[in-house]
Amino acid sequence: MSFVTQARVIQPGGASLSEGVFQQLRTYIYERTGIFFADNKKYLLESRVSRRLLSLGVPSFESYYRMLTNGQGSSELVHLINTVTINETFFFRNDFQFAALQDTILPELIKKRRGEKIDRIRIWSAACSTGEEPYTIAMVLKDKIIPRFPSLKLEIVASDINSHVLDVARKGTYKEYAIRAVSEDYLRRYFVQDGDKFHLHDQIKKMVDFRQVNLFDRNTMRSMRRFDIIFAANVLIYFDFNSKQAVISSVYNSLNKGGYLLVGNSETLYGVSQAFKPIHFEKAIAYRKE
Ligand SMILES: C[S@@+](CC[C@H](N)C(=O)[O-])C[C@H]1O[C@@H](n2cnc3c(N)ncnc32)[C@H](O)[C@@H]1O
Numbered sequence: 001m002s003f004v005t006q007a008r009v010i011q012p013g014g015a016s017l018s019e020g021v022f023q024q025l026r027t028y029i030y031e032r033t034g035i036f037f038a039d040n041k042k043y044l045l046e047s048r049v050s051r052r053l054l055s056l057g058v059p060s061f062e063s064y065y066r067m068l069t070n071g072q073g074s075s076e077l078v079h080l081i082n083t084v085t086i087n088e089t090f091f092f093r094n095d096f097q098f099a100a101l102q103d104t105i106l107p108e109l110i111k112k113r114r115g116e117k118i119d120r121i122r123i124w125s126a127a128c129s130t131g132e133e134p135y136t137i138a139m140v141l142k143d144k145i146i147p148r149f150p151s152l153k154l155e156i157v158a159s160d161i162n163s164h165v166l167d168v169a170r171k172g173t174y175k176e177y178a179i180r181a182v183s184e185d186y187l188r189r190y191f192v193q194d195g196d197k198f199h200l201h202d203q204i205k206k207m208v209d210f211r212q213v214n215l216f217d218r219n220t221m222r223s224m225r226r227f228d229i230i231f232a233a234n235v236l237i238y239f240d241f242n243s244k245q246a247v248i249s250s251v252y253n254s255l256n257k258g259g260y261l262l263v264g265n266s267e268t269l270y271g272v273s274q275a276f277k278p279i280h281f282e283k284a285i286a287y288r289k290e
Contacts, residue, residue: 015059016054017046017049021062021065022061022164026045029081031212033161033216034238034243034244035084035104035239036238036240042073047081047260048083082163082164082165087129090173090180091136091174091178091181092136093234094132094265096281096282096283096284097233097265098284098286100138101140101262104117106121106141107257109229113121113228120154122226122227123154123156123227124227124230124233124254126159126213126229126230126231126235126251127160127161128158128160128210129169129233130161130169130174131158131165131168131169131172131210132160134156134231135204135208135276136141137156138204138207139186139190139282141156143186143189143201157208158209158210158211161215163212166212168207172200173197173198173200174191174197174200174201175197175198176196188269201253214253215232215235216246227255227259228255228256228260229260229261232248232251232262233263233264233267233272234263234266236263236267237267241272244272247253248269248272248273252276252289257289258280260289261287262284265284268285276288277290
């Protein structure tokens with residue numbers, strides 16, 4: 001809880017974020033992650049980072065910023081990132097996108113790859129948060145694709161910048177909120193309920209390989225290559241125009257020719273990149289690398 005006074009927001013613990021330190025902190029975060037806190041998001045940065053101040057016992061945002069920028073910075077960066085990223089997600093978040101994936105994108109890609117004598121499809125969920133998106137992909141593959149193409153090798157890589165969400169993802173245990181859009185049939189076949197918890201079956205968990213990747217880090221991105229389908233959904237909204245362009249250009253290089261990029265429902269590549277061809281499906285768009 002925070003208390004609004006006339007001039008500023010006072011966080012529990014008493015520290016408040018001055019305009020000057022806000023500018024420094026947001027630049028620090030932006031340069032390392034591409035995530036941009038606009039002026040109207042100052043309150044968000046303040047309330048999130050104040051939790052970190054409290055748990056470290058650091059008295060002010062100024063001292064915290066000093067800590068980040070002296071020798072201790074690199075070990076604190078991971079905590080700062082875990083604190084400021086927004087990880088909202090759920091299974092089958094965009095069901096029209098998954099319908100396009102199973103009915104058109106995958107069957108067409110598989111046919112094309114087989115024509116090229118390649119019996120392998122690689123999918124990357126590139127901002128996977130707590131794992132609901134890659135596990136949704138895994139369930140769709142298990143249910144709809146593997147029975148039709150049993151000899152096909154399928155790989156699902158899932159990554160996020162936030163180390164904490166990846167730990168949650170690897171466990172594969174979810175609450176009601178996350179599974180609210182999962183069909184009864186999939187719930188019964190792929191989850192075990194234990195009170196208010198839903199444990200995903202090992203057969204689905206084993207299909208996904210989780211790793212930590214910062215989409216804004218060009219060096220790491222150079223090691224992420226040869227994917228047929230990349231989901232970068234509901235992450236572009238946290239970037240400004242320049243970081244969006246930088247990330248999309250790296251993602252482009254990570255895709256095979258003819259591969260597809262899928263972004264969030266409220267996101268678009270319009271004005272960001274002309275390198276892809278938008279392919280329209282019922283209530284979903286995918287971007288193909290030509
Ligand atoms: C709102 S979640 C989206 C989860 C999922 N893709 C979906 O659509 O439901 C956005 C995720 O992007 C991650 N993220 C933010 N900046 C990132 C970056 N530079 N590199 C990789 N992941 C990032 C956050 O940690 C967060 O988990």
